Amino acid sequence: xxxxxxxxxxxxxxxxxxxxxxxxxxxxxxxFTFNYRDYQSLIRGGHxxxxxxxxxxxxxxxxxxxxxxxxxxxxxxxxxxxxLKKNGLIITADEFKNEGRNINISLAGALIKIFGIPLVELExxxxxxxxxxDKAIISAKKGYxxxxxxxxxxxxxxxxxxxSGSQAIAxxxxxxxxxxxxxxxxxxxxxxxxxxxxxxxxxxLMVFQAENEIAAAxxxxxxxxxxxxxxxxxxxxxxxxxxxxxxLQGISEIPLxxxxxxxxxxxxxVPTYTAQSDLNVALxxxxxxxxxxxxxxxxPTETIEKTSEALYLAEKFRTLSIILxxxxxxxxxFSSVESSNKTPKFKIIRKIPGKNLVKNSSYETDKFGxxxxxxxxxxxxxxxRLAKYATLKDFIKDKFEMIKIHGNEKSKNLIVGWGSTSxxxxxxxxxxDAKFLQVLYMKPLSNRIKKELQEADNVILVECNLxxxxxxxxxxxxGIKIENRLLKYxxxxxxxxxxxxxxxxxx
Amino acid sequence: MKPNLNTxxxxxxxxxxxxxxxxxxVKQTIVKLIQSGKHKQTDFAITTDIGCHAKIFxxxxxxxxxxxxGRAIPTAIGIxxxxxxxxxxxxxxxxxxxxxxxxxxxxxxxxxxxxxxxLHDNQSFSLTxxxxxxxxxxxxxxxxxxxxxxxxxxNPIKLALASNATFIARTNARxxxxxxxxxxxxxxxxxxxxxxxxxxxxIFNPDANNKDKQMYKIxxxxxxxxxxxxxDEFDYNSKRGKISLGIIYQSxxxxxxxxxxxxxxxxxxxxxxxxx
Numbered sequence: 001x002x003x004x005x006x007x008x009x010x011x012x013x014x015x016x017x018x019x020x021x022x023x024x025x026x027x028x029x030x031x032f033t034f035n036y037r038d039y040q041s042l043i044r045g046g047h048x049x050x051x052x053x054x055x056x057x058x059x060x061x062x063x064x065x066x067x068x069x070x071x072x073x074x075x076x077x078x079x080x081x082x083x084l085k086k087n088g089l090i091i092t093a094d095e096f097k098n099e100g101r102n103i104n105i106s107l108a109g110a111l112i113k114i115f116g117i118p119l120v121e122l123e124x125x126x127x128x129x130x131x132x133x134d135k136a137i138i139s140a141k142k143g144y145x146x147x148x149x150x151x152x153x154x155x156x157x158x159x160x161x162x163x164s165g166s167q168a169i170a171x172x173x174x175x176x177x178x179x180x181x182x183x184x185x186x187x188x189x190x191x192x193x194x195x196x197x198x199x200x201x202x203x204x205l206m207v208f209q210a211e212n213e214i215a216a217a218x219x220x221x222x223x224x225x226x227x228x229x230x231x232x233x234x235x236x237x238x239x240x241x242x243x244x245x246x247x248l249q250g251i252s253e254i255p256l257x258x259x260x261x262x263x264x265x266x267x268x269x270v271p272t273y274t275a276q277s278d279l280n281v282a283l284x285x286x287x288x289x290x291x292x293x294x295x296x297x298x299x300p301t302e303t304i305e306k307t308s309e310a311l312y313l314a315e316k317f318r319t320l321s322i323i324l325x326x327x328x329x330x331x332x333x334f335s336s337v338e339s340s341n342k343t344p345k346f347k348i349i350r351k352i353p354g355k356n357l358v359k360n361s362s363y364e365t366d367k368f369g370x371x372x373x374x375x376x377x378x379x380x381x382x383x384x385r386l387a388k389y390a391t392l393k394d395f396i397k398d399k400f401e402m403i404k405i406h407g408n409e410k411s412k413n414l415i416v417g418w419g420s421t422s423x424x425x426x427x428x429x430x431x432x433d434a435k436f437l438q439v440l441y442m443k444p445l446s447n448r449i450k451k452e453l454q455e456a457d458n459v460i461l462v463e464c465n466l467x468x469x470x471x472x473x474x475x476x477x478x479g480i481k482i483e484n485r486l487l488k489y490x491x492x493x494x495x496x497x498x499x500x501x502x503x504x505x506x507x
Numbered sequence: 508m509k510p511n512l513n514t515x516x517x518x519x520x521x522x523x524x525x526x527x528x529x530x531x532x533v534k535q536t537i538v539k540l541i542q543s544g545k546h547k548q549t550d551f552a553i554t555t556d557i558g559c560h561a562k563i564f565x566x567x568x569x570x571x572x573x574x575x576x577g578r579a580i581p582t583a584i585g586i587x588x589x590x591x592x593x594x595x596x597x598x599x600x601x602x603x604x605x606x607x608x609x610x611x612x613x614x615x616x617x618x619x620x621x622x623x624x625x626l627h628d629n630q631s632f633s634l635t636x637x638x639x640x641x642x643x644x645x646x647x648x649x650x651x652x653x654x655x656x657x658x659x660x661x662n663p664i665k666l667a668l669a670s671n672a673t674f675i676a677r678t679n680a681r682x683x684x685x686x687x688x689x690x691x692x693x694x695x696x697x698x699x700x701x702x703x704x705x706x707x708x709x710i711f712n713p714d715a716n717n718k719d720k721q722m723y724k725i726x727x728x729x730x731x732x733x734x735x736x737x738x739d740e741f742d743y744n745s746k747r748g749k750i751s752l753g754i755i756y757q758s759x760x761x762x763x764x765x766x767x768x769x770x771x772x773x774x775x776x777x778x779x780x781x782x783x
Binding site for chain 2: 179180182200201204205206208210211212214215216218219220221222223224225226227228229230244245248252254347348352353354355356357358359360361362363366368370371
């Protein structure tokens with residue numbers, strides 16, 4: 001069972017409230033939701049929409065075609081009418097214009113009735129959300145009474161919870177006992193910062209906004225040196241500015257974890273949309289040669305796990321850990337019954353100032369931490385960095401999930417993908433003869449990938465970027481070129497129906 | 508017992524460079540602070556920038572980070588956030604702070620972390636063989652600027668005042684007792700203390716050297732109007748004009764280590780983040 005609802009309107013009209021209320025009620029009723037947010041870089045006006053996808057099984061994607069269109073303005077109808085399925089339904093805000101600020105609650109009420117969910121479920125949700133709920137309940141009932149039941153949903157026993165990728169970053173960080181998050185605002189990384197900032201004092205951590213990303217990265221490194229568990233976060237442009245500090249991390253070996261939430265570039269690109277085009281920069285930012293970890297979760301559960309792993313590895317190996325996400329993962333709202341793996345806990349036991357004399361440097365150093373220009377030490381230090389990477393790779397191979405195989409394991413049709421595109425691939429292959437190789441660790445890259453590629457007859461690469469960056473990485477590491485590529489780079493993620501058509505044509 | 512601040516590193520500053528005297532003054536200041544029983548040697552954390560001044564990192568047996576160019580201030584602020592119980596000192600040059608890292612200089616005054624910036628101002632980028640910095644005098648000729656500097660130099664004291672600095676001092680790299688006195692006061696100040704050390708570069712910018720005759724010592728000033736006048740007396744350009752030494756301006760403002768509940772708790776309990 002799958003239903004798809006597009007909810008559109010101007011920024012500030014409250015489309016998120018509609019999808020939030022409806023999602024919460026549906027999840028409480030045992031259904032799985034996935035909410036995609038399509039919004040422009042403006043505060044009031046324009047055209048924003050959410051696509052809320054509903055299913056009785058776990059989903060991590062949305063469809064292009066809609067069963068219901070909720071229009072808070074005229075433009076929504078014009079823009080999305082052609083996406084409406086045959087016999088699809090349009091509900092407009094005009095029907096509830098007397099409800100004033102509560103129009104979105106009436107619209108949520110209308111949807112709940114269409115799904116045949118008892119009014120009391122909606123009332124419960126409204127009471128939990130609003131302090132003064134009397135008027136809201138009247139508006140909800142108006143909406144509810146205006147519709148007939150169209151898709152009768154039975155109550156199910158699932159108990160999913162809703163989480164965005166940004167919330168998951170914060171949960172993972174808190175699970176690992178993060179002390180400091182130091183960043184500069186940049187969409188779509190900022191929501192993770194907001195999440196951590198919310199209850200920072202209660203959670204015994206601190207969120208600090210620096211004057212720019214260069215300051216943020218260097219402050220984070222300083223704080224880490226002093227013995228705090230530290231993280232910074234940004235998007236592509238800010239990540240570029242941090243590049244030199246990553247290089248400093250490489251030589252000083254002060255642990256540093258970075259959250260990179262990418263969006264379409266180059267330059268300012270399309271700032272509130274999505275892309276997987278920063279894998280290359282995540283792998284290579286920073287001059288010189290030094291080890292790093294790049295990990296790319298595909299959904300909030302994996303984000304919680306991989307954030308903790310990144311923090312753990314940064315400290316254990318005194319390395320740079322990069323958590324690579326994007327707008328689609330950071331800002332979409334997933335529902336899931338999965339629980340995340342046990343957090344790899346750690347305590348900072350290295351030498352720290354205040355307790356010891358400890359010197360770290362941007363220069364090549366001797367055993368005291370002082371600068372050296374010795375050819376012998378230059379070679380030795382470089383060799384040590386290389387050896388550290390080898391140890392790190394072995395450790396990750398033993399300890400953490402570097403790839404995942406989804407779908408029919410015996411299939412000779414192999415889809416290869418990563419990050420936020422994983423969700424839609426998983427949903428698409430449910431009905432197909434295909435298996436999906438999801439790459440989670442980009443650096444180090446799993447040795448199993450080569451074997452999987454060699455065993456498949458038909459390999460298809462799916463990525464949201466122009467050049468197939470994972471494909472190129474795999475080719476670099478395995479020598480295997482994946483010829484079949486489905487690449488999307490218009491700032492929008494793949495839709496389930498769209499990708500299914502494309503893959504069906506290739507297998 | 509006298510704490511040992513020496514290291515095994517070979518000193519590679521030019522013979523006669525005033526950096527030797529700055530190093531001596533820093534050592535005397537810190538030895539006194541340790542001997543007074545107020546601080547342990549391990550309580551100090553330093554950051555250094557890139558340039559001649561930064562070699563001080565190798566010559567001081569203190570914890571710290573030898574940072575990237577322009578970034579010694581934010582790195583130090585991070586250290587202070589990572590452990591507000593540390594005594595944090597930043598050493599940086601005029602190129603590092605007034606050019607590459609100027610944004611951090613301004614924001615450091617706004618944030619007012621309880622730490623000290625010791626700025627070695629020799630009015631040139633010396634380790635890269637003498638290019639002009641923002642405080643180089645007009646007409647300064649170098650290999651990269653053979654036509655000479657066309658602009659008037661920046662006045663960092665005025666910029667610090669405009670940025671709501673709570674402690675601005677100036678001292679002379681040829682005057683060890685005055686440096687020790689000034690550094691001690693700067694470290695004692697609650698907030699971001701900025702000390703500009705007027706320093707000669709014997710190799711690359713001799714035209715800017717020998718300003719001792721212009722210098723005079725002042726008493727600690729807490730009046731902003733007077734501070735502005737003192738800042739105006741020396742424009743980093745002319746051979747005339749008086750150069751005031753001492754605390755040009757000091758005021759009281761709460762520090763972030765007191766304002767942020769998370770940091771003030773660590774300060775109060777003398778705890779580390781990991782023991783929170």
